[in-house]
Amino acid sequence: MSQPKLAVDLLKNRQALLGFVFALTRDQVLAEEIFQEVALAILNEGSAGKEVDPFMPWAREVARRRVAEFYRKTQRREQLLPLSDSMAELVALSFQENEEDPDQGALRLKHLRGCVQKLSARAREAIEQRYRSGHEIDHIATAMSLQTDSVNVLLSKARKVLAECVRSRLSAPEAV
Amino acid sequence: MTDDARFEELLGLYVDGKAATPEIAELESLLRQDASRRKAFVERVRVHVDLHALFEGARESAAPAERPPTRRTHRRIAGRPGNPTWTAGLVAAGILIGFVALLLLSASGSNSEEAAELSRRRIAKEDARRKADQRLREIEREREQILAKPVTSEGKPDAAKEEERQKALQDLAERRRRIDEELKAALEREKPDVVVQKTPEEAKPVPTPAAPQEKKSSVLAATVARFGKIDGDVFVLVAGERKPAAPGMDIGAGQGIDTVGNAEILYPDKTRVELGPGSSIRDISAENGKRFRVERGIVRAEVRPQPKAQPMILESATGEATVLGTTLKLMVDPDPAKGTRLELEEGKVQLKNLLSGKTVLVETGHYAVAAAGMEFKSTALPINEIVLVPSPDEKRVKRTGVEWRLIKDESSPVGYALESIGIVRPLTTDLLQLPSYVTMTFEADAGKDYYIWVRGECKGTGLDRGLQDAVALKFARGQVTQKLTPTEWIPMGTDGAGFSGWGREPGPGWIGGDGDYFDSRGVRAGNIVPGAKRGDETPGIVRFTRPGTQTLRMYLLEGPMKIDVIWMSTTQKTRPDAGLFGPVKK
Numbered sequence: 045m046s047q048p049k050l051a052v053d054l055l056k057n058r059q060a061l062l063g064f065v066f067a068l069t070r071d072q073v074l075a076e077e078i079f080q081e082v083a084l085a086i087l088n089e090g091s092a093g094k095e096v097d098p099f100m101p102w103a104r105e106v107a108r109r110r111v112a113e114f115y116r117k118t119q120r121r122e123q124l125l126p127l128s129d130s131m132a133e134l135v136a137l138s139f140q141e142n143e144e145d146p147d148q149g150a151l152r153l154k155h156l157r158g159c160v161q162k163l164s165a166r167a168r169e170a171i172e173q174r175y176r177s178g179h180e181i182d183h184i185a186t187a188m189s190l191q192t193d194s195v196n197v198l199l200s201k202a203r204k205v206l207a208e209c210v211r212s213r214l215s216a217p218e219a220v
Numbered sequence: 221m222t223d224d225a226r227f228e229e230l231l232g233l234y235v236d237g238k239a240a241t242p243e244i245a246e247l248e249s250l251l252r253q254d255a256s257r258r259k260a261f262v263e264r265v266r267v268h269v270d271l272h273a274l275f276e277g278a279r280e281s282a283a284p285a286e287r288p289p290t291r292r293t294h295r296r297i298a299g300r301p302g303n304p305t306w307t308a309g310l311v312a313a314g315i316l317i318g319f320v321a322l323l324l325l326s327a328s329g330s331n332s333e334e335a336a337e338l339s340r341r342r343i344a345k346e347d348a349r350r351k352a353d354q355r356l357r358e359i360e361r362e363r364e365q366i367l368a369k370p371v372t373s374e375g376k377p378d379a380a381k382e383e384e385r386q387k388a389l390q391d392l393a394e395r396r397r398r399i400d401e402e403l404k405a406a407l408e409r410e411k412p413d414v415v416v417q418k419t420p421e422e423a424k425p426v427p428t429p430a431a432p433q434e435k436k437s438s439v440l441a442a443t444v445a446r447f448g449k450i451d452g453d454v455f456v457l458v459a460g461e462r463k464p465a466a467p468g469m470d471i472g473a474g475q476g477i478d479t480v481g482n483a484e485i486l487y488p489d490k491t492r493v494e495l496g497p498g499s500s501i502r503d504i505s506a507e508n509g510k511r512f513r514v515e516r517g518i519v520r521a522e523v524r525p526q527p528k529a530q531p532m533i534l535e536s537a538t539g540e541a542t543v544l545g546t547t548l549k550l551m552v553d554p555d556p557a558k559g560t561r562l563e564l565e566e567g568k569v570q571l572k573n574l575l576s577g578k579t580v581l582v583e584t585g586h587y588a589v590a591a592a593g594m595e596f597k598s599t600a601l602p603i604n605e606i607v608l609v610p611s612p613d614e615k616r617v618k619r620t621g622v623e624w625r626l627i628k629d630e631s632s633p634v635g636y637a638l639e640s641i642g643i644v645r646p647l648t649t650d651l652l653q654l655p656s657y658v659t660m661t662f663e664a665d666a667g668k669d670y671y672i673w674v675r676g677e678c679k680g681t682g683l684d685r686g687l688q689d690a691v692a693l694k695f696a697r698g699q700v701t702q703k704l705t706p707t708e709w710i711p712m713g714t715d716g717a718g719f720s721g722w723g724r725e726p727g728p729g730w731i732g733g734d735g736d737y738f739d740s741r742g743v744r745a746g747n748i749v750p751g752a753k754r755g756d757e758t759p760g761i762v763r764f765t766r767p768g769t770q771t772l773r774m775y776l777l778e779g780p781m782k783i784d785v786i787w788m789s790t791t792q793k794t795r796p797d798a799g800l801f802g803p804v805k806k
Contacts, residue, residue, distance in 0.1 A: 051714050063269045070237045072272055080696040088652055091713035131248045138258035156270050176275040200232025207263040
């Protein structure tokens with residue numbers, strides 16, 4: 045069975061689209077839940093024969109509406125405050141300005157894996173505690189005998205190093 | 221602090237979900253000023269979600285106690301049901317609530333059979349409980365009737381009648397006791413056997429070990445545990461002497477055990493250890509926590525919760541497993557290149573590689589190998605069979621809307637089934653707009669072909685049964701391959717699968733797609749047309765795009781229907797027997 049083009053585009057851009065949903069929600073679990081709804085909506089359009097080119101601006105708009113719909117339905121849950129309209133616009137603009145090549149999606153993960161290994165032991169420990177074990181900052185601070193603020197800084201710097209490392213590997217000739 | 225430094229700080233808080241409204245506003249202001257910051261913002265968010273994807277497997281299996289509660293962790297399926305405590309009067313079908321069987325099977329045939337056998341045993345146990353429950357309820361009814369009968373004659377106490385009543389009540393008590401015993405025996409019979417992995421080395425008889433390092437212990441050593449079941453030759457090493465072991469025999473501190481057959485060790489706290497054939501353990505102790513050394517062989521342990529300061533420790537030449545309460549399997553080969561393999565059925569265990577000094581936390585559904593020259597890490601066991609059954613636990617099986625209801629069902633292996641209303645959907649129906657469905661959550665591997673089988677029964681009557689028997693499944697992260705005639709089915713999309721045809725046969729059965737009968741030209745035909753074959757001889761296949769937690773939604777297309785099992789299998793390519801409820805050892 046051949047897949048509709050929308051399904052292929054969705055698979056290629058999965059992480060980029062999930063990143064956009066996360067940027068709007070700041071909650072990974074929530075982002076993944078909403079992303080499932082977004083994926084369903086897109087695949088449904090695909091199975092109905094719809095084709096969209098370029099894919100990502102349209103997909104982001106679908107995602108944005110789903111996020112807005114989610115917040116409308118859960119507006120009484122204080123812990124799930126939506127972004128202001130202006131910030132949501134700015135997030136959308138940021139992603140639009142920095143559209144990535146969908147063919148690099150798989151490479152990004154490969155490079156990221158390599159980049160994590162290059163981190164300092166302490167930074168890698170913090171990253172693994174956060175992402176492998178799913179620990180909260182407070183827990184990591186206790187485990188690493190650090191102040192909470194120090195863990196925030198450590199994680200923030202580690203992600204910055206990783207982002208730069210991935211960017212540099214993607215732009216290296218062999219990665220193209 | 222410079223703007224750039226502040227930007228980095230705010231970005232970190234934002235990505236970690238810790239930025240409050242004023243901080244988001246500040247970040248917004250900084251983002252507006254500079255396109256390079258917007259680029260950094262997108263890159264940082266991308267790194268965050270990619271890190272989640274990178275570590276997905278490990279994180280998904282983290283034990284709930286280790287993770288902050290989230291909507292996702294709330295929805296997770298337990299890897300396996302716990303060992304329910306048997307209580308005579310309360311062996312109700314409610315005990316079965318937790319039974320959503322997610323079977324973690326290894327790719328090897330032997331492990332597949334092992335897990336299938338575990339599944340069969342679970343079903344047999346639940347069946348025994350259900351039957352016992354029914355008999356106990358009958359006894360309770362009889363008891364109530366006896367108590368309701370008057371024991372007076374013409375308003376005066378009648379000693380004969382009272383005696384008769386007491387005797388009847390005693391008979392009932394005796395019947396209840398026998399049912400208790402029968403059930404206990406049945407549950408004991410169906411406890412998992414020792415898992416035997418017959419590698420050539422492990423199959424060899426174990427030579428009597430020279431014991432230079434054997435701790436000389438007194439025959440009067442403090443009793444640590446005792447032998448339970450013994451099958452074949454088993455020897456206990458007492459003060460350097462090798463004596464045959466027997467069921468019920470005490471095991472003292474400092475002693476060792478060699479097995480040619482199988483042995484069960486029972487601790488006072490109900491921790492249970494099984495030794496496979498060809499196993500040798502030494503230095504059994506319980507001071508400051510249960511402990512022994514595994515020299516070779518296979519050890520399976522069901523460890524009751526241990527005091528935090530006194531974990532159970534299983535050590536070998538290459539690894540050391542620290543256990544606070546779990547079900548595990550440890551396979552030890554004296555060859556350091558093969559080392560110690562730890563498989564976790566349930567819970568979490570810290571495994572230390574004694575060759576490198578490194579430690580990994582091994583969690584439910586994962587394994588790790590401590591051996592020379594091998595990467596030391598926790599790796600997910602493959603998931604080859606997924607069995608989903610109805611449950612009142614909404615974290616596992618959630619009903620939305622009014623079209624499906626959960627019913628108690630004696631014919632179901634878990635005591636429950638989903639029953640639908642009667643309905644026929646037009647072909648123009650948009651599945652995603654339907655207000656009623658059942659959501660099921662489970663774990664699966666990515667990139668594997670799972671053959672989908674749905675066990676159900678058409679509850680319609682009359683000539684229209686063929687139009688009262690269809691459901692659809694939609695997978696959140698699944699790509700479906702299935703042969704359906706587009707003009708005769710509601711569009712399923714690439715993530716949906718349709719199932720029908722239960723109405724063609726009486727009673728329950730498995731359907732893998734359009735189970736109606738088709739003649740040799742592919743035209744839909746009745747089941748009396750000679751040579752007609754069912755359209756689901758090749759069942760629908762789903763392949764998940766990401767590993768870990770998955771969800772599916774089941775929609776009603778035609779009813780009334782009853783559904784009691786959804787089985788996704790990498791191996792079951794042909795229709796299962798109607799009497800099966802999932803993978804069973806052939």
